[in-house]
Amino acid sequence: MADRRKGPTVCRNIRPLYNFEPPADDDEIRAAALQFVRKVSGFSKPSQANQEAFDRAVDEIAHITHxxxxxxxxxxxxxxxxxxxxxxxxxxxxxxxxx
Structure with a gap:
């Protein structure tokens, strides 16, 4: 839970990407998208049955993040x-x- 005195916290594995020099690159954005999908799906490695949906979600979130x-x-x-x-x-x- 976020400590309201310090402001909201982010999952330790998902790093802020905006307003850095040099700017976030494709690999950093994709890694953040992967961490997000892992977090919300509960899978660190999805089954074969879920792999396509998992990969598509990572691709779409990375695209939107760009x-x-x-x-x-x-x-x-x-x-x-x-x-x-x-x-x-x-x-x-x-x-x-x-x-």
Whole structure:
């Protein structure tokens, strides 16, 4: 559940993709789409009977995400990937620190 004081949280495996320098590439968008489909379907690897629907959902979500990234606008400066990664490592170290 989201901590309302800090704002909504995102599933740890799905990373924000917008307003980064360099911009999110096709592989990052597809990975996020795959994580989303895995999360909502409950499958990490679907059965053969569900594989086609699973793959189609990943393709469609990746496609729509590309459109979303292309249409969003902001006046905020782009975030630096290395700086954001360092912040994430610091949060992780704090979260998993031993007492």
């Amino acid at each position: 459109h979303l990234m292309d249409e969003l606008t902001t006046t905020a400066p782009a975030k630096d990937r290395e700086v954001e990664a360092a912040k994430a490592r610091a949060r992780s170290a704090e979260r998993y620190a031993t007492a």
